[in-house]
Amino acid sequence: MKLFPLLRQLLELGALLVGALLAVRFVTGLFSRRQSMYRVSVARQVQLLFWPLLTLAVGLPLVWSAGLAAPLSAYEWLLTGALAALVLVFAGPALVLHLQYYLHNQATTLCFEPKKNQLEIYENDQLVPFSRQDVVRVQWVRCRSRRFFWSQYSFLRLHLRNGTTLTLTSLLTNLTPVAEFLRNTHLQEIRRWWCIL
Structure with missing residues:
Protein backbone atom coordinates (compact mmCIF):
# COMPACT_ATOMS: atom_id res chain seq x y z
CA MET A 1 0.00 0.00 0.00
CA LYS A 2 2.99 2.31 -0.50
CA LEU A 3 1.51 3.34 -3.82
CA PHE A 4 -1.10 5.74 -2.37
CA PRO A 5 1.33 8.03 -0.48
CA LEU A 6 3.50 8.16 -3.63
CA LEU A 7 0.48 9.02 -5.76
CA ARG A 8 -0.55 11.73 -3.29
CA GLN A 9 2.96 13.23 -3.37
CA LEU A 10 2.96 13.21 -7.18
CA LEU A 11 -0.43 14.92 -7.32
CA GLU A 12 0.70 17.55 -4.80
CA LEU A 13 3.86 18.16 -6.82
CA GLY A 14 1.82 18.42 -10.02
CA ALA A 15 -0.59 20.91 -8.41
CA LEU A 16 2.35 22.95 -7.13
CA LEU A 17 3.94 23.03 -10.60
CA VAL A 18 0.67 24.04 -12.24
CA GLY A 19 0.21 26.84 -9.70
CA ALA A 20 3.78 28.07 -10.21
CA LEU A 21 3.41 28.03 -14.01
CA LEU A 22 0.14 29.94 -13.86
CA ALA A 23 1.66 32.53 -11.50
CA VAL A 24 4.71 33.01 -13.74
CA ARG A 25 2.50 33.32 -16.81
CA PHE A 26 0.28 35.89 -15.08
CA VAL A 27 3.23 38.00 -13.91
CA THR A 28 5.02 37.90 -17.27
CA GLY A 29 1.75 38.78 -19.00
CA LEU A 30 1.41 41.90 -16.88
CA PHE A 31 4.82 43.28 -17.78
CA SER A 32 5.28 42.07 -21.35
CA ARG A 33 4.46 44.01 -24.45
CA ARG A 34 3.38 42.59 -27.77
CA GLN A 35 6.43 41.35 -29.59
CA SER A 36 7.14 41.13 -33.28
CA MET A 37 10.29 38.94 -33.13
CA TYR A 38 9.64 35.25 -32.56
CA ARG A 39 12.24 32.63 -31.70
CA VAL A 40 12.06 29.22 -30.11
CA SER A 41 11.54 30.25 -26.48
CA VAL A 42 11.26 28.36 -23.22
CA ALA A 43 7.80 29.82 -22.56
CA ARG A 44 6.49 28.59 -25.91
CA GLN A 45 8.03 25.16 -25.39
CA VAL A 46 6.47 24.83 -21.93
CA GLN A 47 3.11 25.90 -23.36
CA LEU A 48 3.22 23.19 -26.03
CA LEU A 49 4.72 20.47 -23.82
CA PHE A 50 2.65 21.05 -20.68
CA TRP A 51 0.18 18.17 -21.07
CA PRO A 52 2.62 15.61 -22.52
CA LEU A 53 5.11 16.27 -19.71
CA LEU A 54 2.35 16.15 -17.10
CA THR A 55 1.25 12.79 -18.50
CA LEU A 56 4.81 11.48 -18.26
CA ALA A 57 5.24 12.91 -14.74
CA VAL A 58 2.12 11.15 -13.52
CA GLY A 59 2.21 7.93 -15.55
CA LEU A 60 5.85 6.88 -15.63
CA PRO A 61 6.40 6.85 -11.83
CA LEU A 62 3.37 4.58 -11.50
CA VAL A 63 4.76 2.23 -14.14
CA TRP A 64 8.21 2.39 -12.55
CA SER A 65 6.92 1.64 -9.05
CA ALA A 66 4.82 -1.25 -10.34
CA GLY A 67 7.88 -2.67 -12.07
CA LEU A 68 9.89 -2.48 -8.82
CA ALA A 69 7.16 -4.07 -6.72
CA ALA A 70 7.19 -7.64 -5.52
CA PRO A 71 6.65 -10.30 -8.17
CA LEU A 72 3.61 -9.35 -10.20
CA SER A 73 0.95 -11.62 -11.55
CA ALA A 74 0.26 -11.81 -15.28
CA TYR A 75 -2.81 -9.62 -14.79
CA GLU A 76 -0.76 -6.93 -12.97
CA TRP A 77 1.89 -7.03 -15.71
CA LEU A 78 -0.87 -6.59 -18.28
CA LEU A 79 -2.25 -3.54 -16.44
CA THR A 80 1.26 -2.07 -16.06
CA GLY A 81 1.93 -2.59 -19.77
CA ALA A 82 -1.42 -1.02 -20.67
CA LEU A 83 -0.65 2.02 -18.50
CA ALA A 84 2.80 2.39 -20.08
CA ALA A 85 1.31 2.11 -23.58
CA LEU A 86 -1.36 4.68 -22.71
CA VAL A 87 1.25 7.14 -21.43
CA LEU A 88 3.34 6.70 -24.58
CA VAL A 89 0.32 7.02 -26.89
CA PHE A 90 -0.66 10.33 -25.29
CA ALA A 91 2.79 11.88 -24.83
CA GLY A 92 4.97 10.19 -27.49
CA PRO A 93 3.70 11.87 -30.69
CA ALA A 94 3.90 15.35 -29.13
CA LEU A 95 7.46 14.73 -27.96
CA VAL A 96 8.51 13.49 -31.41
CA LEU A 97 6.95 16.53 -33.12
CA HIS A 98 8.49 18.88 -30.58
CA LEU A 99 11.97 17.47 -31.13
CA GLN A 100 11.59 17.59 -34.92
CA TYR A 101 10.28 21.18 -34.89
CA TYR A 102 13.01 22.25 -32.47
CA LEU A 103 15.78 20.84 -34.66
CA HIS A 104 14.26 22.52 -37.72
CA ASN A 105 13.58 26.00 -36.25
CA GLN A 106 16.15 26.40 -33.47
CA ALA A 107 18.16 28.88 -35.59
CA THR A 108 15.11 30.60 -37.12
CA THR A 109 13.82 34.03 -36.18
CA LEU A 110 10.49 35.30 -37.47
CA CYS A 111 9.92 39.05 -37.63
CA LEU A 127 17.95 37.59 -43.46
CA VAL A 128 16.41 35.31 -46.07
CA PRO A 129 15.66 37.77 -48.89
CA PHE A 130 12.13 37.52 -50.27
CA SER A 131 9.02 39.65 -50.68
CA ARG A 132 5.36 38.71 -50.63
CA GLN A 133 5.36 38.69 -54.43
CA ASP A 134 8.05 35.97 -54.35
CA VAL A 135 5.74 33.59 -52.46
CA VAL A 136 4.19 31.25 -55.04
CA ARG A 137 2.08 29.26 -52.59
CA VAL A 138 1.78 28.56 -48.89
CA GLN A 139 0.90 25.24 -47.28
CA TRP A 140 -0.58 25.44 -43.79
CA VAL A 141 -0.50 21.97 -42.24
CA ARG A 142 -2.68 21.61 -39.14
CA CYS A 143 -4.03 18.77 -37.03
CA ARG A 144 -7.46 17.38 -37.90
CA SER A 145 -8.56 17.17 -34.28
CA ARG A 146 -8.17 19.75 -31.51
CA ARG A 147 -8.35 17.11 -28.76
CA PHE A 148 -4.93 15.47 -28.95
CA PHE A 149 -1.88 16.64 -27.01
CA TRP A 150 -0.12 17.26 -30.32
CA SER A 151 -2.99 19.25 -31.87
CA GLN A 152 -1.26 22.60 -31.30
CA TYR A 153 1.67 21.56 -33.48
CA SER A 154 1.40 22.91 -37.02
CA PHE A 155 3.66 24.39 -39.66
CA LEU A 156 3.63 26.79 -42.59
CA ARG A 157 5.63 25.99 -45.69
CA LEU A 158 6.35 28.96 -47.97
CA HIS A 159 7.28 28.02 -51.55
CA LEU A 160 9.23 30.82 -53.20
CA ARG A 161 9.59 31.62 -56.90
CA ASN A 162 13.29 30.67 -56.91
CA GLY A 163 12.52 27.13 -55.68
CA THR A 164 13.42 27.74 -52.03
CA THR A 165 11.10 26.40 -49.36
CA LEU A 166 10.88 28.08 -45.95
CA THR A 167 9.22 26.24 -43.07
CA LEU A 168 7.87 27.96 -39.96
CA THR A 169 6.70 25.74 -37.12
CA SER A 170 4.36 26.42 -34.23
CA LEU A 171 7.38 26.30 -31.93
CA LEU A 172 8.06 29.90 -32.96
CA THR A 173 4.54 31.26 -32.38
CA ASN A 174 0.87 30.64 -33.04
CA LEU A 175 0.81 30.49 -36.85
CA THR A 176 -2.83 31.51 -37.36
CA PRO A 177 -2.09 35.28 -37.70
CA VAL A 178 0.79 34.53 -40.09
CA ALA A 179 -1.46 32.31 -42.23
CA GLU A 180 -4.15 35.00 -42.27
CA PHE A 181 -1.52 37.53 -43.33
CA LEU A 182 -0.55 35.23 -46.24
CA ARG A 183 -4.13 34.30 -47.24
CA ASN A 184 -3.83 36.03 -50.64
CA THR A 185 -0.74 34.06 -51.66
CA HIS A 186 -2.44 30.80 -52.73
CA LEU A 187 -2.84 29.52 -49.17
CA GLN A 188 -3.57 25.80 -49.10
CA GLU A 189 -4.78 24.39 -45.79
CA ILE A 190 -3.93 20.72 -45.23
CA ARG A 191 -5.36 18.71 -42.32
CA ARG A 192 -3.45 15.72 -40.97
CA TRP A 193 -3.76 13.55 -37.89
CA TRP A 194 -0.08 14.12 -37.11
CA CYS A 195 1.78 17.12 -38.55
CA ILE A 196 5.22 15.65 -39.05
CA LEU A 197 7.55 17.66 -41.31
Whole structure:
Protein backbone atom coordinates (compact mmCIF):
# COMPACT_ATOMS: atom_id res chain seq x y z
CA MET A 1 0.00 0.00 0.00
CA LYS A 2 2.99 2.31 -0.50
CA LEU A 3 1.51 3.34 -3.82
CA PHE A 4 -1.10 5.74 -2.37
CA PRO A 5 1.33 8.03 -0.48
CA LEU A 6 3.50 8.16 -3.63
CA LEU A 7 0.48 9.02 -5.76
CA ARG A 8 -0.55 11.73 -3.29
CA GLN A 9 2.96 13.23 -3.37
CA LEU A 10 2.96 13.21 -7.18
CA LEU A 11 -0.43 14.92 -7.32
CA GLU A 12 0.70 17.55 -4.80
CA LEU A 13 3.86 18.16 -6.82
CA GLY A 14 1.82 18.42 -10.02
CA ALA A 15 -0.59 20.91 -8.41
CA LEU A 16 2.35 22.95 -7.13
CA LEU A 17 3.94 23.03 -10.60
CA VAL A 18 0.67 24.04 -12.24
CA GLY A 19 0.21 26.84 -9.70
CA ALA A 20 3.78 28.07 -10.21
CA LEU A 21 3.41 28.03 -14.01
CA LEU A 22 0.14 29.94 -13.86
CA ALA A 23 1.66 32.53 -11.50
CA VAL A 24 4.71 33.01 -13.74
CA ARG A 25 2.50 33.32 -16.81
CA PHE A 26 0.28 35.89 -15.08
CA VAL A 27 3.23 38.00 -13.91
CA THR A 28 5.02 37.90 -17.27
CA GLY A 29 1.75 38.78 -19.00
CA LEU A 30 1.41 41.90 -16.88
CA PHE A 31 4.82 43.28 -17.78
CA SER A 32 5.28 42.07 -21.35
CA ARG A 33 4.46 44.01 -24.45
CA ARG A 34 3.38 42.59 -27.77
CA GLN A 35 6.43 41.35 -29.59
CA SER A 36 7.14 41.13 -33.28
CA MET A 37 10.29 38.94 -33.13
CA TYR A 38 9.64 35.25 -32.56
CA ARG A 39 12.24 32.63 -31.70
CA VAL A 40 12.06 29.22 -30.11
CA SER A 41 11.54 30.25 -26.48
CA VAL A 42 11.26 28.36 -23.22
CA ALA A 43 7.80 29.82 -22.56
CA ARG A 44 6.49 28.59 -25.91
CA GLN A 45 8.03 25.16 -25.39
CA VAL A 46 6.47 24.83 -21.93
CA GLN A 47 3.11 25.90 -23.36
CA LEU A 48 3.22 23.19 -26.03
CA LEU A 49 4.72 20.47 -23.82
CA PHE A 50 2.65 21.05 -20.68
CA TRP A 51 0.18 18.17 -21.07
CA PRO A 52 2.62 15.61 -22.52
CA LEU A 53 5.11 16.27 -19.71
CA LEU A 54 2.35 16.15 -17.10
CA THR A 55 1.25 12.79 -18.50
CA LEU A 56 4.81 11.48 -18.26
CA ALA A 57 5.24 12.91 -14.74
CA VAL A 58 2.12 11.15 -13.52
CA GLY A 59 2.21 7.93 -15.55
CA LEU A 60 5.85 6.88 -15.63
CA PRO A 61 6.40 6.85 -11.83
CA LEU A 62 3.37 4.58 -11.50
CA VAL A 63 4.76 2.23 -14.14
CA TRP A 64 8.21 2.39 -12.55
CA SER A 65 6.92 1.64 -9.05
CA ALA A 66 4.82 -1.25 -10.34
CA GLY A 67 7.88 -2.67 -12.07
CA LEU A 68 9.89 -2.48 -8.82
CA ALA A 69 7.16 -4.07 -6.72
CA ALA A 70 7.19 -7.64 -5.52
CA PRO A 71 6.65 -10.30 -8.17
CA LEU A 72 3.61 -9.35 -10.20
CA SER A 73 0.95 -11.62 -11.55
CA ALA A 74 0.26 -11.81 -15.28
CA TYR A 75 -2.81 -9.62 -14.79
CA GLU A 76 -0.76 -6.93 -12.97
CA TRP A 77 1.89 -7.03 -15.71
CA LEU A 78 -0.87 -6.59 -18.28
CA LEU A 79 -2.25 -3.54 -16.44
CA THR A 80 1.26 -2.07 -16.06
CA GLY A 81 1.93 -2.59 -19.77
CA ALA A 82 -1.42 -1.02 -20.67
CA LEU A 83 -0.65 2.02 -18.50
CA ALA A 84 2.80 2.39 -20.08
CA ALA A 85 1.31 2.11 -23.58
CA LEU A 86 -1.36 4.68 -22.71
CA VAL A 87 1.25 7.14 -21.43
CA LEU A 88 3.34 6.70 -24.58
CA VAL A 89 0.32 7.02 -26.89
CA PHE A 90 -0.66 10.33 -25.29
CA ALA A 91 2.79 11.88 -24.83
CA GLY A 92 4.97 10.19 -27.49
CA PRO A 93 3.70 11.87 -30.69
CA ALA A 94 3.90 15.35 -29.13
CA LEU A 95 7.46 14.73 -27.96
CA VAL A 96 8.51 13.49 -31.41
CA LEU A 97 6.95 16.53 -33.12
CA HIS A 98 8.49 18.88 -30.58
CA LEU A 99 11.97 17.47 -31.13
CA GLN A 100 11.59 17.59 -34.92
CA TYR A 101 10.28 21.18 -34.89
CA TYR A 102 13.01 22.25 -32.47
CA LEU A 103 15.78 20.84 -34.66
CA HIS A 104 14.26 22.52 -37.72
CA ASN A 105 13.58 26.00 -36.25
CA GLN A 106 16.15 26.40 -33.47
CA ALA A 107 18.16 28.88 -35.59
CA THR A 108 15.11 30.60 -37.12
CA THR A 109 13.82 34.03 -36.18
CA LEU A 110 10.49 35.30 -37.47
CA CYS A 111 9.92 39.05 -37.63
CA PHE A 112 6.19 39.52 -38.10
CA GLU A 113 4.37 42.85 -37.87
CA PRO A 114 1.10 42.69 -39.87
CA LYS A 115 0.19 46.34 -39.27
CA LYS A 116 3.44 47.38 -40.92
CA ASN A 117 3.06 44.73 -43.66
CA GLN A 118 6.30 43.12 -42.49
CA LEU A 119 7.24 39.44 -42.67
CA GLU A 120 10.93 38.58 -42.47
CA ILE A 121 12.63 35.29 -41.78
CA TYR A 122 16.16 35.01 -40.46
CA GLU A 123 18.20 31.80 -40.53
CA ASN A 124 21.29 31.87 -38.28
CA ASP A 125 20.79 35.66 -37.91
CA GLN A 126 20.97 36.10 -41.70
CA LEU A 127 17.95 37.59 -43.46
CA VAL A 128 16.41 35.31 -46.07
CA PRO A 129 15.66 37.77 -48.89
CA PHE A 130 12.13 37.52 -50.27
CA SER A 131 9.02 39.65 -50.68
CA ARG A 132 5.36 38.71 -50.63
CA GLN A 133 5.36 38.69 -54.43
CA ASP A 134 8.05 35.97 -54.35
CA VAL A 135 5.74 33.59 -52.46
CA VAL A 136 4.19 31.25 -55.04
CA ARG A 137 2.08 29.26 -52.59
CA VAL A 138 1.78 28.56 -48.89
CA GLN A 139 0.90 25.24 -47.28
CA TRP A 140 -0.58 25.44 -43.79
CA VAL A 141 -0.50 21.97 -42.24
CA ARG A 142 -2.68 21.61 -39.14
CA CYS A 143 -4.03 18.77 -37.03
CA ARG A 144 -7.46 17.38 -37.90
CA SER A 145 -8.56 17.17 -34.28
CA ARG A 146 -8.17 19.75 -31.51
CA ARG A 147 -8.35 17.11 -28.76
CA PHE A 148 -4.93 15.47 -28.95
CA PHE A 149 -1.88 16.64 -27.01
CA TRP A 150 -0.12 17.26 -30.32
CA SER A 151 -2.99 19.25 -31.87
CA GLN A 152 -1.26 22.60 -31.30
CA TYR A 153 1.67 21.56 -33.48
CA SER A 154 1.40 22.91 -37.02
CA PHE A 155 3.66 24.39 -39.66
CA LEU A 156 3.63 26.79 -42.59
CA ARG A 157 5.63 25.99 -45.69
CA LEU A 158 6.35 28.96 -47.97
CA HIS A 159 7.28 28.02 -51.55
CA LEU A 160 9.23 30.82 -53.20
CA ARG A 161 9.59 31.62 -56.90
CA ASN A 162 13.29 30.67 -56.91
CA GLY A 163 12.52 27.13 -55.68
CA THR A 164 13.42 27.74 -52.03
CA THR A 165 11.10 26.40 -49.36
CA LEU A 166 10.88 28.08 -45.95
CA THR A 167 9.22 26.24 -43.07
CA LEU A 168 7.87 27.96 -39.96
CA THR A 169 6.70 25.74 -37.12
CA SER A 170 4.36 26.42 -34.23
CA LEU A 171 7.38 26.30 -31.93
CA LEU A 172 8.06 29.90 -32.96
CA THR A 173 4.54 31.26 -32.38
CA ASN A 174 0.87 30.64 -33.04
CA LEU A 175 0.81 30.49 -36.85
CA THR A 176 -2.83 31.51 -37.36
CA PRO A 177 -2.09 35.28 -37.70
CA VAL A 178 0.79 34.53 -40.09
CA ALA A 179 -1.46 32.31 -42.23
CA GLU A 180 -4.15 35.00 -42.27
CA PHE A 181 -1.52 37.53 -43.33
CA LEU A 182 -0.55 35.23 -46.24
CA ARG A 183 -4.13 34.30 -47.24
CA ASN A 184 -3.83 36.03 -50.64
CA THR A 185 -0.74 34.06 -51.66
CA HIS A 186 -2.44 30.80 -52.73
CA LEU A 187 -2.84 29.52 -49.17
CA GLN A 188 -3.57 25.80 -49.10
CA GLU A 189 -4.78 24.39 -45.79
CA ILE A 190 -3.93 20.72 -45.23
CA ARG A 191 -5.36 18.71 -42.32
CA ARG A 192 -3.45 15.72 -40.97
CA TRP A 193 -3.76 13.55 -37.89
CA TRP A 194 -0.08 14.12 -37.11
CA CYS A 195 1.78 17.12 -38.55
CA ILE A 196 5.22 15.65 -39.05
CA LEU A 197 7.55 17.66 -41.31
